[in-house]
Amino acid sequence: MPIDKYLCNVNLPDFQPGPFTVRLKYELKQLYFDKKLSNFYHYVYSSAILGLFVICLLLVFKPQTAHNINSFVFRTDHENALDMLLLAEKDIDISNLPSNIRTVSTEMPNSLSFLEDDKSYLIHKFRNHENKTMIYISEVKNQQQQRILY
């Protein structure tokens, strides 16, 4: 077919991309690193969501572990805080109390004298399974804030 011979002999212009090569190269480079950065953030967000999910699960199934993690992460060290149980009623079974909880009788007026004025305390009032009133005092350990010097 002569038409194919003609097409084979057409003088083809040589199209050079010119400065467009550099421009596109620069845009591609930007996109490449943006993509990498977005991939990195994708992993960070995924792991954060996974971590929160695990903590939520722990809150349901292992609250003590969740509390420990929370204490570790936010450095709320309550070990040295004062935890007290005010025995408002005499016949409360105190044999199952944890060792760090100190029991104080409300009948002894001097027993609360060691509470310091410059510290904060939380007072919880609740009823135990025998429907007896229990008052629980715990010390709030605020983290010291850095003073701003002017």
Place this chain on the structure above:
Amino acid sequence: MKYRDNIDENEIIAEAKRDYQAFDYIYEKYMPQVFQYVMYRVYNRETAEDIVSTVFFKAMKNLNLFKWRKIPFSAWLYRIAYNEICNFAKKEKKQEKIRQNILKEDPESTYEMNNIGEDKSFRFVHDYLKQLPLKDQDLLTLRFFEKKSFTEISQITGKNESTLRVNVHRALKKLESIMPEEVLNYAYRQISL
């Protein structure tokens, strides 16, 4: 440059997913080829630049999807370019309809030739070539302007070689039927000279 021509292309592409330098090597190697092919098809520098940009953006985005199935990377790029040209042609067709309805102007007169180095012989053929269906335009461009073998065209289009031979023959017939007799005679005189 870190990457040389004797390194296996498959390795470079695998590396390009992690290392920008490898992608840069691919870009430097294939960009002029793809640009040339797109220019032969659209014959307009601005449009070609838009299409080539899209081709490489898409290639970078979907590099992870490229799997080595004994088809060269260039064929994959050509395929993306072909799809982009088809998308462009569809858009252009819609716009052309709107333009014709509003301005009632001759489409030939709006054809941009200013930025391109004048080559009458190519321009002459291109004017008739663009009247063919897109697939035929693509086949003839790859076969006669890009000088690709049927094996290479088969890798790009995904069709088998014998089908392609038939398709090219038909496309040539169509082209011949579009061209007026005096134009054909002129073309044939050019061959004999």
